Amino acid sequence: MDIKQKIESLRNELREHNYNYYVLDNATISDYEFDVKLKELQFLEQKHPEFYDATSPSLRVGGTVTKNFNTVVHEHRMYSLDNSYSKEDLEDWEKRIQKNLGDVAVEYTCELKYDGASISLTYEEGKLIKAVTRGDGFQGDEVTTNIKTIKSVPLKLKGDYPPKFDIRGEIILPLDGFAQMNKERMENGEDPYMNPRNTASGSLKLQDSALVAQRPLDCLLYSIAGPSSLSSQWEVLEKTREWGFKVPTAAKLCRTTDEVMQFIEHWDVHRHNLPYETDGVVIKVNSLQHQEELGYTSKSPRWAMAYKFKAEQVSTVLNEITYQVGRTGAITPVANLEPVLLAGTTVKRASLHNADQIEKLDVREGDTVFVEKGGEIIPKIIAVDFNKRPANLKPTQYITHCPECGTELVRSEGDAKHFCTNFYGCPPQITGRIQHYISRKAMDIEGLGGETVELLFKEGLIENYADLYILTKEQIMPLQRMAEKSAENLVAGVQASKNIPFERVLFALGIRYVGETVAKKLAKAFKNIDALMASSQEELIAVDEIGERIAESVVEFFQNEKNVESVNRLKSYGVQFSLSDEQLENQTDKLKGLSIVVSGVFEKVSRMELKKLIEDNGGKVSSSISSKTSYLVAGDKMGPSKRTKAETLGVSIISEDDFLEMI
Structure with a gap:
């Protein structure tokens, strides 16, 4: 056996052992x-760098240092999930699904909701090429080097996988490993780490991948994005297991809400x-076509x-x-608490929402209160121990x-909150608007964070977001924690x-x-700011x-x-206030x-492309048929109830x- 064959043989053998141990x-x-076989492979690879392979099991020991994690735009957006807390919530959701799909049999897959750090893995020709945080x-941070150290993440797939796809899952820290x-x-x-979730999330951003390799991280996968020949979520779970992914087996195919509740x-x-x-169960419509x-x-x-399990x-x-x-002037009352450990984190503050909530709970300073994490994220006071x-x-x-500014508060009819109307003179409103302007989903200004905005305002360098564009390096450098490089980055x-x-x-x-969706609709409808x-x-x-x-607000x-x-x-400084030529x-x-x-199902264009064509030509895409519907574009495998409703x-x-001819 020559050297190249020996290296390939060792790689394949170690991949199989990795799969058996960490996945099965x-x-x-x-x-x-x-370890003996791994050391032999490392020795041969070092002597023969011409046979380098990015999917070699030897790379799992880490050692590469990443100074800066690049921001990468997701090819397929990673959405968050709506939460439910009761059978009634699920039944309401099921009614909405039936209303949209019509009178068709709907199956559901139930899977456990693992509490970790969300990840998107991209594979091309069966090889891991990219790993990006949610x-x-x-967009998220590319952490490919660190993810490669996790033994349950396949670097090379087996079976009949698609040529390119993204697979989503959670990076988690098993409880035994966390305890160790x-x-x-x-x-x-x-000091001990507070909880497995935050520790797993923090591990992904360690600069030295050798340190990540030492942590007992695991990766559980549950859905794919991108073209594939699969037809259901259940098939996704089965097929991705065959390709080499660690896919939890605690899942069930259900036909009724009662069956779903039994699983929960x-x-x-x-x-x-x-x-x-x-921290719960994820219920999905099984058919990918229905999805x-x-x-x-x-x-x-x-x-x-x-479906979220009852909060601690x-x-x-x-x-x-x-x-x-x-930033809008809305006043939020905050409960400052005696620090207490809740769901793995120390809680010192909780929202009281508004005056009505305080009155309803009859909560008073000095009370002993019951606190829980709403949706396991934001702490809230749920009752007083009278x-x-x-x-x-x-x-x-x-x-x-x-x-903050002493202005008398107002509360309009129908508003839950009180408001400060000093829109242009109240400091938190001014800095809040600028912080919103620079945020990731808005202008995404690198080198500028919330604390720096507060500092720039305090020093009298900015009073609104337009002032950002006339800041100079010389103005910024004398500020606290600002060196020449950070000042240059901010201006850039x-x-x-x-x-x-x-x-x-x-x-x-x-x-x-x-919000984001309304802004997109307004931009598309009016094309530019002047209109x-x-x-x-x-x-x-x-x-x-x-x-x-x-409309009133605009x-x-x-x-x-x-x-x-x-x-x-902002227009005079060159900020984009019209749709681009490409968009138009x-x-x-x-x-x-x-x-x-x-x-x-359609032959010439996908359903998503059809919807885009409707919107690009000024039409409105509706999800359900009503008397206001102008046309139903019918493809193959359309539910009979939709046809019946349209005819009625x-x-x-x-x-x-017909549709393509129309446009």
Whole structure:
């Protein structure tokens, strides 16, 4: 056997042993024998670098140092899941699905929701080429070198995998491994880690991959994104296992909400026997075709729901109620608590939401309160322990004036919160708007964070986001924690933001009620800022999904001279305030005023492309058929109930070819 064959033979053998041990949990050789073979492979690879292979098992020991983790845009967005907490929530979700899909049999897959750090792995021709953290769902940090050290992540696949796809999962730290890490830390006189989830997440950003390799991280996979021949989520779970991924077997195919609840009730009890932390069950519509038909909201897939197990509760003392001012002037009361350990983290503060919530709970400073993590993330006070209330506690009087600028608070009819109306003079509102402007989903200005914004404002260098564009290196360098390089990076980051597209600039302006999705719709409808600024409330309401409240807010924003002045300044500095030529290309008004439903499988273009064509030509894509529907574009395998409903309501049913001819 020649050297190349020997190296390949060792690689294949070690891959198989890795798979048996870390994925199947079925070791076929001893650790000592494995180490001997690995050392032999490393020795041969060092002597013969011409046979380098990026998927070699020898790379799993780490050693590469990453100084900066590059930000990478996800080819397929990573959405978050809607949460449910009761059978009623699930039944409501099921009704929405049936309404959208019509009278068809729907199956559901139930899988455990593992509590770790979300990851997206990209494979091309069966080889791992990229690993990216979830980030904000649109983009994350590339951590490929660190992920390669995790033994359960296949570097090379087997079987009939697609030529290119992304697979999503969780990087988790098994409880045994976490306990061992903490034992060693305490023996070395170091503080223990707080919880497995945060430790797993932090591990992905360690600069030295050799340190990551020493941690007992695991990777559990559960869904793929990108073209494939698979037809259901259940098939995804089975097939990805065959390709070499570690896919949990604790899953069930269900046909009714009762069956789903049986799965949830079983694991609510038995999850404590698992080697990993779980915080709920994920329920997905099984058919991938149905998933595609149901689509997404601006944040979540309509075809999936997370059922969260009952949150952990603790009691502690409420020391003081303070008040925070948001960028819109909204006042949020905050409970400052005696520190208490809750779900693996120390909690010192919890939101009290608004004056009504304080009155409803009758919560007072000095009370002993029950705290839980809403959705296991944000702590909230759920009740007062009246048995422990001291006799001298006075009812909470909600503040009447802004704690930051002294302006009298107002509360409009229908608003849950009180507001400070000093929009341009209240410091937290000013800095909050600038912090929103620079945030990742908005202008994404590198080198500039929230603390730096506060510092720049405090030093009188900025009063609104337009001021960012006239900052100089010389102004920034004298500031605390600012060296020449960081000052240069800040100025460069601000200049680079001039390339951010119009819809994100519109979101960055911070118009009340204009989130990411609304900003995209407004940008598409009006094409540029001048047309939007000149629009009336009626013209705004005519845009798909723009209601009266949003329209009022937009008109009000552009009626304010200071806002108009800021926009004009931003325009003069070169910020993008119109759709690009590329975005405007192929856009027409041919389908203006038409509401179109797309259903079934198509031959010439995908369903997603069809929806884009509708929107590019001025039409509205609707998910369900009603009397307002103009056309139903019917593909192969369309549910019979949709056809029946369209015929009953007299909606025109057209083919894919008919539609393409229309545009």
